[in-house]
Amino acid sequence: MDPELMFAADGASDRGRPLAKRCAAGELVRLRRGVYVASAEWNRLPRWERERLRITAAVETGKGPRVLVQQSAALIWGIPVIGASTEILLLSSQATRGRRRGDLRWTERKLLESVTQRDGADLTTRAQTVIDMAAYLPFRQAVPAMDHVLRPDPVRGFEPLSKDHLYMVAERLPDRAKHRRAVRVIDFADARAESPGESFSRAVLHGYGFAAPELQQDFHSAGGRFLGRTDFYWREQRVVGEFDGAVKYGRGATVPGAGTAPSWETLTREKRREDAIRATGVGFVRWSWTDITDSPRNPDGLVQGLVRAGVPRNRRR
Incomplete structure (x- = not known):
């Protein structure tokens, strides 16, 4: 359940103490002018939930309709957003086209499907949200969102979207260049x-020209015992790739920063899993969020690690 928002315009106070004074005392956090939330509740929220609450506060205090688009709509839907942004993106109208006010930005987008509602906010559909991200954002930022909607979301009760439906929605984009960008992401999505993190890694590796890996490869012992499943596997080179943002045990987060640190028991179990898979004769390359965005020339970085492991690369990509 979301923390309760407190609005100064409603006359909310505590024994006559204005909300602003409670905020100065550290009891409340100010989300925007006249909107507050209890500090204790705010501090327990993961980063993406804080962003979602900040967007909700902006929608609830606005005058006139405010329709969320792209990354702002994605956060309400629970679709992963890569990269921090302070802007709240809203669908522009004739009166608001190109307008900015504080952290609010009204941006022109063609409605590809009818506006819908989620958690009291007006926003673009899940399909339009990821299609817009594919059309207007860099490829590597759009892939995680597209991968996400192809899977069921049992936490929020969403069925997976089909690629056929996504292709159909993309056909309604306003120009062919945007359509080509969106189709490229849909084609690549898995x-x-x-x-x-796995989705972002796959997009980055593709951009650097590495051969496409097999995903979610199962490994078994000589006696047939299941040892574990790996994120990436290059079969010919017998190389395993693993993204360290969330280990295979206790994985729960669907957006960066939403999970908790793994326990010692979890890390120990993960180490045993890796050792057992290594014993089958494969090499391992592991990386983190920092490694993905590091310079490809860094000798200790992801790109050079894969090159040393023998993963083939087409430099012309």
Whole structure:
């Protein structure tokens, strides 16, 4: 359940103490002018939930309709957003086209499907949200969102979207260049990716020209015992790739920063899993969020690690 928002315009106070004074005392956090939330509740929220609450506060205090688009709509839907942004993106009208006010930005987008509602906010549909992200954002930022909607979301009760439906929605984009960008992301998207970090990694590796890996490869012992499943596997080179943002045990987060640190028991179990898979004769390359965005020339970085492991690369990509 979301924390309760407190509005100064409603006359909310505590024994006559204005909300602003309670905020100065550290009891409340100010989300925007006249909107507050209890500090204790705010501090327990993961980063993406804080962003979602900040967007909700902006929608509830606005005058006139405010329709969320792209990354702002994605956060309400629970779709992963890669990269921090302070802007809240809203669908522009004739009166608001190109307008900015504080952290609010009204941006022109063609409605590809009818506006819908989620958690009291007007916003673009899940399909339009990821299609817009594919059309207007860099490829590597759009892939995690597209991968996500191809999978069921049992936490929020959403069925997976089909690629056929996404292609159909993309056909309604306003120009062919945007359509080509969106189709490229849909073509590349894969429901087998289990986390935003895996999706982002796959897009980055593709951009650097590495051969496409097999996803979610099962490994078994000589006696047939299941040892574990890996994020990436290059079969010919017998190389395993693993993204360290969320280990295979206790994985729960679907957006960056939403999970908790793994326990010692979880880390120990993960180490045993890796050792057992290594014993089958494969090499391992592991990386983190920092490694993905590091310079490809860094000798200790992801790109050079894969090159040393023998993963083939087409430099002309």
